[in-house]
Structures are given as C-alpha cells and as structure tokens.
Amino acid sequence: MTVIRFRVNGTARTLDAHPSTPLLWVLRDHLGLTGTKYGCGIAQCGACTVHLNGQAVRSCQVPLETLRGADVVTIEGLSRDGDHVLQKLWAEMNVPQCGYCQAGMLMTAAGLLKTSPHPTDAEIDNALSNICRCGTYPRVRAALRRAAQQPPGTGGKVSHG
Amino acid sequence: MADTAPDTAMGAALSLSRRAFLLSVSATAGGMALGIMPPAASGADGAGAEFSAWVVIGRDDTVIIRVPTPEIGNGAMTQVAMNVTEELACAWSRVRVEFGAIHRDYLEKGVYSAGFLPFFAGHGTDRQRMKRALQLGASARERLKVAAATRWKAAAADIDAQDGVLTHKPTGRRLRYGQVAAEAARVELAVEPTLKPESDWTFLGKASPAKLNTPDIVTGRLVFGIDVRQPGMVHAALRQPPVHGGKVKSVDADAVRGMPGVRAVVIIDPANTKGAPIRPKATFTLGDTTAQWGVAVIADHYWQAKMALDALPVDWDANPAAAAFATVEHIRAAVDARLDKAEGRVLRKAGDVAATSGARVVDGVYATPYCENAAMEPLNATALVTADGAEVWCPTQDQQQAYWVVIDETGLPPESVKLHQTFVGGGFGRRTQADDVRMAVAVAKAYPGVPVKTIWSREECFRQGRYRTPITSRFRAVLDDGTGLPAAVEAEACFTGSRPTFHLTMGFDDVPYFTSGIVPNVLIRSSAQPVHVLNGAWRGPCYNSHAFIVETFIDECAHAAGADPLDYRLRLVNTWDQSWSDCLRTAARHAGWGRQLPRGEGLGIAISGWPQAAVHAMGTIVCTVAHVAVSPAGEIRVKKIDVAFDCGRVANRDAVAAQLEGGTLFGLNAALQEELTLVDGAVVEANFDQYPMLRLADTPPIDIHFDALSGHSRMDIVGEAPVGPVSAAVGNAIFSAIGKRVRGTPFSRHDLRWI
Numbered sequence: 038m039t040v041i042r043f044r045v046n047g048t049a050r051t052l053d054a055h056p057s058t059p060l061l062w063v064l065r066d067h068l069g070l071t072g073t074k075y076g077c078g079i080a081q082c083g084a085c086t087v088h089l090n091g092q093a094v095r096s097c098q099v100p101l102e103t104l105r106g107a108d109v110v111t112i113e114g115l116s117r118d119g120d121h122v123l124q125k126l127w128a129e130m131n132v133p134q135c136g137y138c139q140a141g142m143l144m145t146a147a148g149l150l151k152t153s154p155h156p157t158d159a160e161i162d163n164a165l166s167n168i169c170r171c172g173t174y175p176r177v178r179a180a181l182r183r184a185a186q187q188p189p190g191t192g193g194k195v196s197h198g
Numbered sequence: 199m200a201d202t203a204p205d206t207a208m209g210a211a212l213s214l215s216r217r218a219f220l221l222s223v224s225a226t227a228g229g230m231a232l233g234i235m236p237p238a239a240s241g242a243d244g245a246g247a248e249f250s251a252w253v254v255i256g257r258d259d260t261v262i263i264r265v266p267t268p269e270i271g272n273g274a275m276t277q278v279a280m281n282v283t284e285e286l287a288c289a290w291s292r293v294r295v296e297f298g299a300i301h302r303d304y305l306e307k308g309v310y311s312a313g314f315l316p317f318f319a320g321h322g323t324d325r326q327r328m329k330r331a332l333q334l335g336a337s338a339r340e341r342l343k344v345a346a347a348t349r350w351k352a353a354a355a356d357i358d359a360q361d362g363v364l365t366h367k368p369t370g371r372r373l374r375y376g377q378v379a380a381e382a383a384r385v386e387l388a389v390e391p392t393l394k395p396e397s398d399w400t401f402l403g404k405a406s407p408a409k410l411n412t413p414d415i416v417t418g419r420l421v422f423g424i425d426v427r428q429p430g431m432v433h434a435a436l437r438q439p440p441v442h443g444g445k446v447k448s449v450d451a452d453a454v455r456g457m458p459g460v461r462a463v464v465i466i467d468p469a470n471t472k473g474a475p476i477r478p479k480a481t482f483t484l485g486d487t488t489a490q491w492g493v494a495v496i497a498d499h500y501w502q503a504k505m506a507l508d509a510l511p512v513d514w515d516a517n518p519a520a521a522a523f524a525t526v527e528h529i530r531a532a533v534d535a536r537l538d539k540a541e542g543r544v545l546r547k548a549g550d551v552a553a554t555s556g557a558r559v560v561d562g563v564y565a566t567p568y569c570e571n572a573a574m575e576p577l578n579a580t581a582l583v584t585a586d587g588a589e590v591w592c593p594t595q596d597q598q599q600a601y602w603v604v605i606d607e608t609g610l611p612p613e614s615v616k617l618h619q620t621f622v623g624g625g626f627g628r629r630t631q632a633d634d635v636r637m638a639v640a641v642a643k644a645y646p647g648v649p650v651k652t653i654w655s656r657e658e659c660f661r662q663g664r665y666r667t668p669i670t671s672r673f674r675a676v677l678d679d680g681t682g683l684p685a686a687v688e689a690e691a692c693f694t695g696s697r698p699t700f701h702l703t704m705g706f707d708d709v710p711y712f713t714s715g716i717v718p719n720v721l722i723r724s725s726a727q728p729v730h731v732l733n734g735a736w737r738g739p740c741y742n743s744h745a746f747i748v749e750t751f752i753d754e755c756a757h758a759a760g761a762d763p764l765d766y767r768l769r770l771v772n773t774w775d776q777s778w779s780d781c782l783r784t785a786a787r788h789a790g791w792g793r794q795l796p797r798g799e800g801l802g803i804a805i806s807g808w809p810q811a812a813v814h815a816m817g818t819i820v821c822t823v824a825h826v827a828v829s830p831a832g833e834i835r836v837k838k839i840d841v842a843f844d845c846g847r848v849a850n851r852d853a854v855a856a857q858l859e860g861g862t863l864f865g866l867n868a869a870l871q872e873e874l875t876l877v878d879g880a881v882v883e884a885n886f887d888q889y890p891m892l893r894l895a896d897t898p899p900i901d902i903h904f905d906a907l908s909g910h911s912r913m914d915i916v917g918e919a920p921v922g923p924v925s926a927a928v929g930n931a932i933f934s935a936i937g938k939r940v941r942g943t944p945f946s947r948h949d950l951r952w953i
Contacts, residue, residue, distance in 0.1 A: 055458050055502070062501040066433070071425035072418020074623070076574050077656045081886035084574060112418030119417040127416045131408045131852050134860055135271030136415030137422060137574040137623030162895035168886060170574050170624050171271045172863030174897040176856070 043107040045070065046114025056102035061085040063101055064111060072112035072140045076168065083167030086141040086148070087111045093148025112140035115147060122187065123147055126180040134171035142167050146181055155185050220451040221464045221644040246376075247383035249338040251302060251309035252331075253282065255379035259362050261288045266298035266310035267322060268595055269411060270625040271860075272917050273853040276409045277322030278331050280850065284401045285335030285393065288375060289362040295410045297619035300597040304612050311598070323849050323913035329393070336391045338382070345382035346373050396911075406852035411621065423593030423620040426580045428649035432461060434641045435503035436652050437510075438492040438662045440880040443517030443730045445491045450511040454495060457509065459502035464644045466492040466637065472609025480602035480632075486697050486734065487603050487633045490662070494641045500653055520730040520879030526567065529876075533670045533692045533727045537563070540672075542690045542723030545707040549719030551676075554686035558677040560758045564750055565942040566743040568694075568874035568881075569666040570659070570889065571736055575623020577634040577654040581642035587614030589649075590639060593622040595629040603632040607639045626864070627735030631664060657884040664734025665874060667701065668694040669743035673751040676719075682759025683769060686719035687712060691744065693726045695733030701726055705744035705922055708812035710774035711752065717770075730879060737864055738918035741808050745922030746869070746929070749804035750941060753930040763930060764791055764803055771805075775814055777844040777908050781805055781821035784842035784906035789823035798952065799827045799837070800934025804926035808919040815910050818845040818919035822862065825898075826931035832950035834870060836898040836928060841920060842905070846912035854916050855902045861920030862900055867892045869925035871946045 039056045042049065045068060052067055059078075064070040064087070073096060076084030080095040087096045088110040115121050123146050126132075133139045142165065149156055149164040156164065161181045169177070246256030254262040263282050269275035279295045303310040312330070321327065339359050346364040347354040350371060358365045364373045375382075396402075414420035439445065451463040468489040478484055493512050497503035523529050536542075579592035581604075588608050594600040594617075601617045608615070622629060638652035654662065671691040675684040693701040707713075707722040736742065756766035764786050771778040782805055786792075789801060803823045810817035825838040841858055848854045871890045875882045883889040929940045936952040 054499075055505075057505070058499075058501045062499065065425075066499040066501065069427065070418075071421070071427070074422075074574070075424065075576065075653070077886050079656075079885055079887060082574065082891075115417075119413060124416040128408055128412045131406075131412070131856060133271075133409070133412055133415045134273075134856060135269075135574070135622060135624045136411065136420055139415050140418045143416060165894040168574065168891045168893065170572055170626070170864070170891070172860030173856075174863065174892070174894045175859050175900055178894055178897070 039102060041101055041104050043104040043109060045109045046111060052101065054101055056100060058101045060087065060096035060099040060101065060104060060109065064096065070111050070113055074137055074140055076138065076141070081168065082138065082141070083145055084138045084141040086144040086167065088144060088148060091151065093145050112144060115143065121147065122184055123150070123180065126183055130176055130180045130183070132173055132176040132180050134173055138167055138169045142169065142177055146177070150184060156181070158182065161185070219455060219462055220449070221462050247379040249341060249383050250334055251298060251306065252334045253286070253338045255338070255375050257376045257379065259289070259292050259374050259376035260294055261286065261292050261375070262294045262296055264296050264298040266300070266303065266597065268597065268619055268622050270595055270622040272857055273409045273850065274322040275411070276407065277849060277853070279410060280401060280407070281322065281328050281331035282335040284399055285332045286339050287359045287361065290401070290407060292362060293410065299617065300601040301616045304601070321915045325912065332393050333390065336393055337387065340387055340391045341382040341385040342375055342378055344385045344387070345378040348381065349373070349378060402849045403847060406850050420621050422575050422623045423580070423591060424575055424578045424623070424653060426591040426620060426651065428580060428582065431580065431649040431651055432496050432498060432645070433500040433503045434464070434494045434496045434650050434652040435500065435507040436492055436494045436637060436641065436654055436658060437507055437512065438490045438658065439514050439517070440661060441514070441516045441520045441730065441878070442732050443519060445515040446493060447513040447515045449493055454506040454510050457502065457506045459498035460495060460506045461498070462496045462645055463510065464494040464496060464641050466490070466494065466640045470640065471607055474602065474606040475609060475611050478602040478606055479598065481596050481599040482631055482699060484603065484606050486664070486699050487631050487636055489607065489636055489640050492637060494652065496641070496645055496650060504655065516879065517730050523729050523731070523876070524879050525876050529694055529727065529729055530565070530670070533694060536725055536727055537670065537672045537690055537692050540690060540723070542692070542725035544721065544723050545703055546712060546720055546722040549686070551686040551688045551719045551721045554676045554719045556676040556679050556685055558758050560675040560677065560751070560755050562751060562754060562941055563670065563672045564747040565668065565670040566666070566746060567668050567943065568731065569736060569868050569872045570663045570874060571626040571628035572659070572889070572891070573624030573626055573628055576656055576659050577628070578652060579635045579638035580649055580651040581639045582649040583608060583639065583643040583646045585646070587616065588639065589616040589618070590635060591618040591620055592635050592638070593620045593629060594632055594635060595622060595625040596632065599630065600632040600635045603636045604639050607636050608643055626737040627739060628664065630735050633664065660884045660889065661881045663881070664732050666736030666742070667733040667740055669740060669747065670694070671747045673747070675751070675755050677755060677759050682761055684717045684755055687717050688721045690723040690725060693724065693740070694729055695726070695731065696728040697733050698726065700733050700735060700739050702740035703744070704809055705741035705748065705806050705811065708810070709748055709806070710778060710811060711770050713812040714774045716773055731876070731881070737861070738808055738921040741806070741918065742865060742868070742921045745804070745806035746925040746943065749806060749923060749926030750929050753802070753926065753933065754939065757933070767803070767805060777819050777906070778805060780906040780908070781819050781842045781844055784903055785821040785823045785840050788842070788901060788903050789825060789838070789840040791823065798829065798935055799825070800931045801825055802927045802929065802931030802934055804923035804930060806919070806922035808922060809915070815846070815912065816914070818843060818914045818916050820858070820919040820923055822920070822923040822927040824924065824927040824931045826928055826935055828932055828935045828950050828952065830951065830953035832952070834932065834945055834950065836866065838898050839900045839924065840903065841900065842903045843916065843919065844906050844908050845914040845916050846908060846910035848907070849913050851904070857916045858902045858920045859900050861917055862924050863892060863897065865921040865924035866928065869928050869943050869945060871944045873944050873947065
C-alpha cells in the first residue's frame, strides 16, 4: 500500500491503496465517483476517459502510483451544474441512448474543445475514438459540429443558430 | 480491514460459514421466515400521495410515474411516462420516472403486469400496454377533479385539468394537482373514465422530448447496475470455464489468500442451485439460465478481486461435447453435412418444387458467425442473500425473468426476494435471460449477509456470451423462364447451437416473397446443429441473420434474371402490403437509385420486417439502401445509408430516429467486422482489440426517412427491424460495385481486391 495525495474535481484526496490500482477503480470504488465507467480495461473503448492535468486520458491505464500531485477532473466535475456547452448540446440533440459510454464521450469531446475550440470534421472524427454500441455516433458528431461552430468567447452558452 | 457484515442478522451456522475461506456450498438454509412486508397499497408514502402503484403526486406537483419497463437506451421508460402524461394532463417538466418493482407486482398480484407482461425489453408503444398507461393517467386525472370538486362543492364535470392545474370553469378558481393530491388519492371512482380519442392527443405523436434520464447521463449521476453501492458491499471477480460446459477440477485458493483485500474464494457448482419453491413464471422459462461452473474471488475492492482472480490457479475439466468442435470450421463442416442431407423440419410448403424446371437456377449457401452482444456496461449484479431473503440490484432487460432466476437460485419463496431494476448500459438481448444475475446470486449466497457486487470483466463477457445464433442456409431458386421471378424456392436454415429458444424463423419463412403466393412453389425447412457453445438472443434474434441471407439470395435472383434489384423486389411484393413497396421506393428515391457511380462504387438495397412479416399491417418494415465504395485493395467504405420504414405511426419521432440509426449501425458493424472464433473449443476473442467496433470515423451519414410511414394505427417496435436489412444492403452494394458476391459475414474477411 502507498499513500498518494492528488486532487479530484478540485478537492484534495489522500488514498492508501495498492500502487497498481488504476485511476478508474480509484475513482469508482475508493472515491465513489461512479460516473467514470469501466468498459474494457485496455484503453480501447474510452468509457473511462477523464482529464488528467488538463488532458483527456483513459483512466484504466493510469495507476495510482503515478498520480502524486495530479489534478483529475471527472464527468462529475466537468461543470458545476451540468451546464457545459457539450452537456447542454447532448441533451438538446438527444445524443445518448443507454448513456453508459457518454461520460467518456463527453470527457473526450471536452478535451478536444480545450485544445481545439473549433475542430474540423476530421479532427472530430480522429479525436472521438470511443466505442458506443448503441450507435450514437451520428449524433455525437452532429453535436460536436454544433459546438465547433460556437463563436469565440461564448463560454458555456449554447448557440441555437 | 474492518468486517462490516451485519453478522447479528444471521444465524450461527451462517456466521461459521463466513469464516471459511474457500466456499463451495451454499450456506443458505431453506424454509425461512418471510422478509418483505407488502408496501401500502395506497395513500401517502412520505414523498407524495400514491394514486396507484404507477402514479404518485407530491405536494410540490411532482408527478412520479413508476414504470415496470427497463430503460436500455431505447427510451421505453420515458415513453411509458409520456403515455401516462397524455391522459393525466400534468406538466411534463414535473414528471419524474422510477422503476416499478417486480416483487411488488408479485405481492400485489399483478399491479404492474395486469393483462400483459410489462417487463420484457420494454415496448412502450405496445397497444395493450399503452392503453393501460393511458387509463392510469385518465383515472388519476378524474380523481383529482373529484377531489377539487369536493373542496369547491362543485361538479367534477365543470373542472378542467391541464398542465397540472385544475380549473373550475364557471368561476375560474384554480388548484394545482399537488394541492389536492392527498385527497384525490383516496377517491374511488365508480366508473373508469373513457380515454380521449387519439385525435385529441396533444403530446403523443406531437412532441419529441429527450429521455427523462438524459440530464443524469450527461452529468454522470445515472446509476447503472455496475454503479450500485450498498453499505458494507464487497466485490467479486468471476471466471467460468473457458470451454462452455466445463467444470472446475481444482482451485488453489491458498495461492491468493494473502493478497490485499481478498476475503474468500468461491467455487460455483450448478448442483447448488436450490430450485424455485413454486412453479416459476419466468418470461423465457429457466432452461437457458442454468448456472455454469465457476470460480470467484471476493475482495474489498474490484481491482483486488480481479488481481487475485488473475493469480488464482484453476484447473478445468473440459466439456467432452466440445471435442468435436475445436474450431468454427469443425462446426461449419458439421452444418454443411447436415444441410447436404436436406432432412430438416418442414416450415412451409406450397406447390411442388421438385417438379419445377427452368433454364436459370440460383443456388447458394449463406452464413453468419457467432457474434457477441458487447453491451458497453459489462455484465454485473449486486446481491445480498441472508437467512431471511435476498435482495438484488441488476441492470436486467427483464425484471420478471431476473426475479424468478433469483428465486430459483436461492430456493427462497418469492415474497422474500426483492429485485431492484437499475438503468441498463445496453442489452441487445444479452440481459434478457438473467444468467448473469444467477451467477452473481450464486456468488453472493456463498457469502451471506454481505452485499456482493459481481462484475464480469470484459474478457469474461466475451468468452461467456450467449451469442448470436449462427445460421447457415442453403437457398435454391428456379426462375420462371418468362418473368424471371422465382417459380420455385427451396431452402433450409441450419441453426448452430443447442438452445432452441433461439432457433427463430422470423425473417426466414415468413417473408412475403414466400407467403404471398407470388412464388408458387415453396419448400422451406429448418434444422439445428447442437454444439457446446452457448447461443442466445442478439438484437433481432435470428432475424438479423435471415434478413441478410434472404435479401442476398433475392438479389442474386434479380441479377440472374437480368433485372434491376429494386424493380425485381417491387414485382415480388406487388401482391403484398403497399407498405413494402413504399419503403422500397422511398429508400431508393432518397438514395438516388439508378444513378451512375464511379468504378468501385455501388448501391445495394434490402428490405425486411420484424417481428412479423407475413401478417398484414403488423411489425416494422425497414428498407435500407447502402452506398458503398470498395478500393482496388479491397477495403470497404460505406459512404451513405438511407433508411425508409413503416411501423404504422410514431409516438416520439426523434426517439424512433435514434433507434433506427443505432440499429442500422449495430447491423453494419456485424456485416463488416464481427466474428468470434474458437480454439480448442474456447472462444478466442476477449476484448475490443480482437473484436473491432465501428468508431465515429467509420460511421457513414445515415438518413432516416419518415415518408414511407403508412399512418396505420399501430406504433410498432423499431429497435430490431433495422438490424436486418443493412448487412444485405451493404453486401449487395459490394456486388454492384465490383461484381463479387459475399454470402457470409463479416465482409472484411473476404478478398475484395479488384485490380
């Protein structure tokens, strides 16, 4: 066991668990943040995507021992009131079906918008490699294209244009 | 680590067994006291006034609608709430939805299932179920009116109900629903109100609200089965025999005894299934849900359980029945030999196929492989088994099935079993049988008094599937020398798998081509090849294969006759429902059927119907046109898909479109790249690195067209139907593009190079 200190959604956390424990299971089992999902455990599906020090990563591949001093943001911390531009668009455009993969989709998409606020269609296709078995891809793509068209500086507002 | 188990709740014998480390026998005794009191049948339940098991209205005007249908992503839960809302005339913004409980249904003698099975899959627009939901809404609305009338000393007939507000029309006085809910819940109506005519609907068919659970999805708050947390809960990782039907020979539990957090190793022996004390009312019966042998490690956290299970030495006895079927090629050889005999059971016979002759004969064998449902939420359930009862939280597709599986596995009387439906992270048929629930209960009953969450790893899900039933079919047609249409069709479908529940013929012998009389001579048979690999339900069970096979075969007939595939199909369905012709024409028109395309590109068309094709104005008919490009190197790219359909009418247009998009992609993935294989009788593919899934970048534009809707009064189910035709449409487009005929999926395994 190793004691690790890091931050999750702005809150300081201290954890004493096996150093190999993936961040995914740290979040789910130890911290009770179950919005981050287990889908494959091998970084294929992206359901476990979180932001680690500002980057979208697959948390099933991040062992606890590497988290010392890290800053983690999960779906629960993406916005304070569920009003991130993507969360609003996801609801407005009826993107989710079962919803299981959508936290990972949203965190991946939000990561893309951070690095590229107005992504091209090709950037969207390349960045969103998450698996959705329900087949929400057409709507994920449509919602992200809408987000990509947001004029600069609109922050969290949804454009209805 | 502190033991948080409520030991005091258990008998001494159970505490003793808890101290054991290697657990192989269920410690649950039979003949227990009943543990669950029936909830109050009516009246306030703390949060609000309960009008029925379905409807609760709070003082703050919140309307809770309890729905017994699961929410698997198709919006069924929201649809049922919409149905109630239409008649209740409450404000949609105040509607909350919860899952009705199957144990309450049992205790209160069918409060959620009166007149129909409400649990399976969740067809929110089924005629009977819809009528019942509308009636529940109407009944609550009238009781609210009576309560307001009593308070105002007015006539109920003078009261209008709208958007959650009761208005006394003569005086304009108003009350909100919440203000009279408590009184209204005590009102008994002498006569049930008549439903308003559908032409007066203001919500159904008019609005397309998002699913009520969408806000919780996008914030990560939605509780799927895998997210359930109970006080003192521990976690289990499970492994079943690599070769289905195998047994545990030996386990070296001491090897993991000292690993962090590990509490116990459980051996699951199917002989420990107790059996239901009364005749089970499981939706699908229990025959396909029997426990498999297995080992599980229980630990404080899942990662600990998984690490220990990975380190646990287990010897398996292979299933001797698997020896003959080491690979899928062995199975295919047995299937081919069976088809060569042509001794299958006759499903349909007309005229005399043997006496039919013609110059042009079309003859082919078509096949689909094993596929895994691969719902994104891995299989799991949380179970607490005590001396007094069992409580289970699970993401099932069918509460009724899961409930009786728990009863059967524990031997407990139904009144002492509680089942909690959670949200479901995809089902696609895999969660209909509740074998997943049974295994979790089998683990938990060996560790009584503590809630145990059992998670199947992704690898376990892949290797312990209840897979798509592979179907291999031989089709032979003799074409009429004059018209080119089939004068005779002879066919046999051979189902691979020992489970006859999933030897379904929808989309095979019931297509209008073979039932309408347009083909005068028909002989259709089915047979089955038993194997050890377990088959089950996979979105649009068996239909998904039949539709591919029949529509590929018909396409071959069209080309053999020198006819345009669209025109040929139109002639074949000419004497059948207009709907089929309309769907064909609509999809073709939108796709630009008949236009010139560059070399290596082609359009393909296919049509099928689920769950009924041979009954007039029933089921959902889907026609799919695919635009496909095949590179000279043989790589397939689907450029565009157009879908036309007829399910009668739609209640929620956007929800229907989402289902058609998703079903099309589900079928497309199987068509292009899904196939499980065997080595030494065990499934090889274990995760998405070996079993590819379409990603966003691979997804073509999919246009769903509503202009073939007939407007017939039914609102039939739309989740399964689109899975059928897309594979044939893509295969037929490949033929159109490069002249190579693909008679089996996945197409990615075919050599499609054309230079």
